[in-house]
Amino acid sequence: MFPGVSAIPTRRIPVVVTLLALLTLTACAVRPGHTTHARQITMAQPTPSAPVPTPSASPSASASPSASAKPAFKSLAWYVAQVPTFPEVPLPQPVALPATGSAPFWHRLPTDQKVAFITIDDGGLARPPGVIDFIWEARIPVTMFLNSPAAAEHTDYFRQIEAVGGIVENHTITHTSLAGRSYDYQKQEICGAADKLEGLFGKRPTLFRPPFGEHDSTTLQAAHDCGAKAVLHWTETVHEGKVRYQTPEKVVQPGDVLLMHFRPALMDDLLAALKAIHRAGLTPALLEQYVR
Numbered sequence: 001m002f003p004g005v006s007a008i009p010t011r012r013i014p015v016v017v018t019l020l021a022l023l024t025l026t027a028c029a030v031r032p033g034h035t036t037h038a039r040q041i042t043m044a045q046p047t048p049s050a051p052v053p054t055p056s057a058s059p060s061a062s063a064s065p066s067a068s069a070k071p072a073f074k075s076l077a078w079y080v081a082q083v084p085t086f087p088e089v090p091l092p093q094p095v096a097l098p099a100t101g102s103a104p105f106w107h108r109l110p111t112d113q114k115v116a117f118i119t120i121d122d123g124g125l126a127r128p129p130g131v132i133d134f135i136w137e138a139r140i141p142v143t144m145f146l147n148s149p150a151a152a153e154h155t156d157y158f159r160q161i162e163a164v165g166g167i168v169e170n171h172t173i174t175h176t177s178l179a180g181r182s183y184d185y186q187k188q189e190i191c192g193a194a195d196k197l198e199g200l201f202g203k204r205p206t207l208f209r210p211p212f213g214e215h216d217s218t219t220l221q222a223a224h225d226c227g228a229k230a231v232l233h234w235t236e237t238v239h240e241g242k243v244r245y246q247t248p249e250k251v252v253q254p255g256d257v258l259l260m261h262f263r264p265a266l267m268d269d270l271l272a273a274l275k276a277i278h279r280a281g282l283t284p285a286l287l288e289q290y291v292r
Contacts, residue, residue: 074267076133082271083138084278089115092289097229102220103208107233107246109255115285116256116277118270119143119234121171121209123150126264127157134267136164140274141286145171145209145232148196150262155200162201167288170194170205170228178222179214186218191226207232207291230291234259236276241268243276252280257287 071077090113098104109117123146135142144158144166151158151168158168172178172189173196190208198204208228210219215231223231236252237244238260247253258276260269277284 076130076137079130079134079267079271080137083274086278086283087114087281089283089285092285094292095290097291101224102217103224103228103231105215105220105231105233106257108235108253108257109287109290111255111290113285114254114282115290116252116254116258116280116282117141117143117287117290118258118273118277118284119145119209119232119260119287120266121145121259121261122147122175123154123158123262125262126266127154127262128264128266129157131266131270132157132160132164134270135161135166138270138274140165140270141284142166142270143169143207143287145169145207146197147171147175148173148193148200151197151200159201165286167286168197168201168203168205169207169209169287170197170226171209172211175211177212177214178210178219179216181218183218183222186222187225190219190222190228194226194228207287209233232257232287236273238269238273238276239263240265241272243272252276252282254282256282 071081092115093111093113095110118140120142121144123144134140142161142165144161146158146168158166162168170190170193173193174189176189178186178189194205204227206227206229208223208226208230209232213233220231235246235256236258237246238258243258245251252258258273260266260273263269274284
């Protein structure tokens with residue numbers, strides 16, 4: 001796991017437990033024929049406008065396997081046991097944001113710090129329930145780029161991920177390609193989603209990912225005008241437990257952004273991403289601590 005990390009507030013435990021205040025740490029349905037895109041954390045307190053759903057009871061000591069017991073294959077305990085131990089996450093050094101009228105577009109964050117970033121897109125297809133506990137138990141910092149209708153339909157699920165470290169960001173309303181569309185059309189897709197997500201979670205998104213990664217200069221301008229500080233692509237994709245590299249290095253580099261989706265194999269994808277980041281000598285970190 002991660003050395004030097006404080007406990008995260010708001011685990012899914014009985015509601016009588018007071019939320020602990022700590023520091024904040026916390027793509028898309030692929031078109032036919034397209035390749036699928038692609039721990040140490042501290043948590044933001046849930047906002048009053050985005051209450052945490054009633055938590056489930058934490059496992060009791062008597063229900064836990066003994067120290068010598070081998071976790072059942074692909075149980076939560078099995079996944080947690082597979083997570084490597086990472087170096088301490090460095091003190092974040094936020095990246096410089098261009099002083100222009102449009103948002104920057106990055107495949108990889110411009111940082112030399114030994115960190116990489118895990119992102120999860122969409123939200124409408126599948127929402128494996130074990131993911132919430134896995135993120136909590138393994139202290140995985142994740143950024144969720146959500147389509148606003150999926151966020152509205154499954155708000156409680158995403159609020160629970162928020163409560164254990166996740167951050168919600170913007171992935172449009174209808175998940176349509178924006179490149180070549182008018183400014184008004186793109187602004188409606190981006191601002192409309194941002195407005196809805198802000199209403200659901202009490203915080204306006206500050207990052208944007210265009211569906212399929214397809215964008216143009218109008219996209220960057222509209223994203224900026226809707227409150228996005230940066231537009232994010234990716235450098236690796238993860239699907240069904242396999243990391244696919246989008247760069248010739250074939251290894252995760254400092255600043256890389258790994259992309260996966262809310263799909264049935266998300267637990268495998270998270271574990272594969274963590275192992276790839278560890279093999280590269282890096283530590284998972286939270287995007288929002290670097291783009292402020």
